[in-house]
Amino acid sequence: xxxxxxxxxxxxxxxxxxxxxxxxxxxxxxxxxxxxxxxxxxxxxxxxxxxxxxxxxxxxxxxxxxxxxxxxxxxxxxxxxxxxxxxxxxxxxxxxxxxxxxxxxxxxxxxxxxxxxx
Amino acid sequence: xxxxxxxxxxxxxxxxxxxxxxxxxxxxxxxxxxxxxxxxxxxxxxxxxxxxxxxxxxxxxxxxxxxxxxxxxxxxxxxxxxxxxxxxxxxxxxxxxxxxxxxxxxxxxxxxxxxxxx
DNA sequence: GCATAATACCTTGAACAAAAAGGTATGCAA
DNA sequence: TTGCATACCTTTTTGTTCAAGGTATTATGC
Numbered sequence: 629x630x631x632x633x634x635x636x637x638x639x640x641x642x643x644x645x646x647x648x649x650x651x652x653x654x655x656x657x658x659x660x661x662x663x664x665x666x667x668x669x670x671x672x673x674x675x676x677x678x679x680x681x682x683x684x685x686x687x688x689x690x691x692x693x694x695x696x697x698x699x700x701x702x703x704x705x706x707x708x709x710x711x712x713x714x715x716x717x718x719x720x721x722x723x724x725x726x727x728x729x730x731x732x733x734x735x736x737x738x739x740x741x742x743x744x745x746x
Numbered sequence: 747x748x749x750x751x752x753x754x755x756x757x758x759x760x761x762x763x764x765x766x767x768x769x770x771x772x773x774x775x776x777x778x779x780x781x782x783x784x785x786x787x788x789x790x791x792x793x794x795x796x797x798x799x800x801x802x803x804x805x806x807x808x809x810x811x812x813x814x815x816x817x818x819x820x821x822x823x824x825x826x827x828x829x830x831x832x833x834x835x836x837x838x839x840x841x842x843x844x845x846x847x848x849x850x851x852x853x854x855x856x857x858x859x860x861x862x863x864x
Numbered sequence: 865g866c867a868t869a870a871t872a873c874c875t876t877g878a879a880c881a882a883a884a885a886g887g888t889a890t891g892c893a894a
Numbered sequence: 895t896t897g898c899a900t901a902c903c904t905t906t907t908t909g910t911t912c913a914a915g916g917t918a919t920t921a922t923g924c
Contacts, residue, residue, distance in 0.1 A: 640758045640880095640881065640882085640910090640911090641881085642850065643881090643882080645850070645854075646850070646853055649853055649854055649856075650853070653856065657901080657902090658901075658902070658903090659900065659901050659902075660901095665853075668849075668852070668853045669849035669850070669852070669853060670849065672845050672846065672848070672849035673846070673849050673850075675882090675883095676882090676883065676884075676885095677901090677902080677903080678882080678883065678884065678885075678886095678903090678904085678905095679881090679882060679883070681902075681903060681904085682881095682882090682903090682904090683882095685903090701890095701891075701900095702890070702891070703889095703890065703891075703900070703901065704890095704901075704902080705900095705901070705902090706901090706902075722854060725850070725854075727790055728790065728791070729847060730790070731786075731787035731788065731790035731791050732760065732763070732764070732787070732791075732843070734786070734787070734788075735764055735767055735768070735783075735786040735787055736763075736767055736840060736843075738771065758881090758882090758909095758910065758911085759910085761910085761911080775872075775873090776872075776873070776874090777871065777872050777873075778872095793911090794911090794912070794913075794914095795872090795873080795874080796874090796875085796876090796911080796912065796913070796914080796915095797910085797911060797912075799873075799874060799875085800874095800875085800910095800911090803874095819871095819919095819920075820919070820920070821871070821872065821873095821918095821919065821920070822872080822873080822919095823871095823872070823873090824872090824873075
């Protein structure tokens with residue numbers, strides 16, 4: 629059973645979705661994103677650095693993000709911004725999430741034939 | 747890109763949620779559940795037998811389900827019903843799902859401080 | 865009569881995402 | 895100078911899920 633350490637492992641692909649969505653509004657760096665996600669989800673979702681950094685690297689490699697180094701107070705930060713490809717990817721992820729969500733919602737509601745949002 | 751074989755791997759813990767929810771309405775057997783899930787989600791979510799059976803076994807082992815064998819047309823089916831413990835578990839899963847969903851929705855909407863449904 | 869598909873159960877293997885944990889380095893406060 | 899917060903990163907482990915296979919019975923097509 630184990631005490632809830634972060635999340636009881638209940639979603640997939642969500643990290644990427646959240647990260648892209650937050651970066652759409654403004655450029656951020658990894659460490660900042662970790663806290664931004666906690667704040668945006670009211671501590672409901674906590675993504676550790678071990679999740680965020682690999683996702684950022686993968687997204688950049690895929691051309692969905694661009695990064696630039698910036699020195700702030702003697703410290704180096706790596707800021708990420710969303711590319712056009714990244715926006716497209718975000719749109720696709722949102723669509724997938726919406727459909728998944730509708731599918732589950734209608735099952736939970738017991739809707740026999742409620743039309744899934746298209 | 748690879749043709750969508752079943753699902754592009756986008757959820758977690760959902761199988762258990764869907765199975766418990768469907769069994770809440772009426773007793774069903776594994777093979778039937780596979781198709782019921784496809785029907786209920788309009789093909790949006792397809793869980794193979796390799797997913798459904800292990801979940802059923804695990805839930806039964808945990809006391810969330812009870813099974814009984816029934817011979818139908820010379821064939822043996824294993825019907826599952828939800829126990830009281832199973833209903834409790836279902837309630838918890840629904841709650842978790844709702845919170846996760848609200849958290850993601852408010853992030854996607856960019857709500858700075860919309861109160862999460864409680 | 866025979867092959868094939870559909871029903872119905874099940875398990876094993878591999879893939880993969882995410883969690884946990886560790887590792888480095890700087891700046892600041894006590 | 896010890897410790898904590900910032901800031902980056904990687905490696906290892908875990909656990910779900912997927913794909914694929916394996917058995918057996920009944921119905922269907924030819």
